[in-house]
Amino acid sequence: MANTPHLALADVTTSGDGTNTTKYRFAADEGNSVESVLLPSLEAASVSTQVGCRMGCRFCGVGESPRVLRNLHAHEIVAQVLAMQTSANTGIESSPPSIRNLFYFGMGEPLANFDNVLGSMEQFHRMGIERFAVASCGLVPMFPQLAKIPLAIRLFVSLHAPNNRLRSELMPINRQYPIEALLEGILEYRRSSFLGQPVYVNYVMLRGINDSPDAMMELGRLLEDYRTDVIVLLKLFNRIDTLPLRGTSRRQIRRCVRVLESCGVCCHYTESYGRDINAGGGQLTPGSPFTAGEEGKRGQ
């Protein structure tokens, strides 16, 4: 069908960080691009779900110029993984990748494109992929729909602040669905989802903004009643050239982990693979219409 939107593989880059993390850039039909990441060490692929994103998160290159050109169709989400597998047969990769985990961590808010995400998930499942992870900025009304899917889906939710004032500054969605609603949604998801496992709470560490010991204590108090329902991931911020933000040092992040642990909160420090090729968390780029030729970067 001539008018069926499709993605064309435009570029493949492999990291030199020892993990063989590989970034795939696809030209979308509007002349924009989306990116996906193959993570061989995790037997995982991370896919994009939208061309652009309208959520406007302040720490994200995509969110810097908030707009969404369109949702990706289910077949375009699947095509990102098929291209990873096909490229192995064309000599770009040395052997076919093993993909057992599918992450919806790429560009866009997956729950704002729910039907296509669900359609792609069903296709991936038919392809033998059994484990899924979905990252959301906090589109709370969609959590129950995600919970109804009878597949092994881990939910990752962006928090990034210990209070509504700061979270609203960083993430406009907080004005619609503030922290109280978010935590209630997390609780419901944990209770009703197929896996019934704790929800991962992403917290990107921004120097001088959300990373003080006081902020960690406030976060610990906030999560006091949710300690068995969430696992906090304190994340190293991958610098974005177009944004005036700096990341917290690794040393300070480790201190913050200890503060949260002293509050009884399960907490881990995480870093991205493929940072050297801008494939890490927060580093995928939507292409020139958003970033005027600069490397824009996104993050959940």
Ligand code: SF4
């Ligand atoms: S962080 Fe995610 S939800 Fe927020 S603007 Fe970027 S892509 Fe959209």
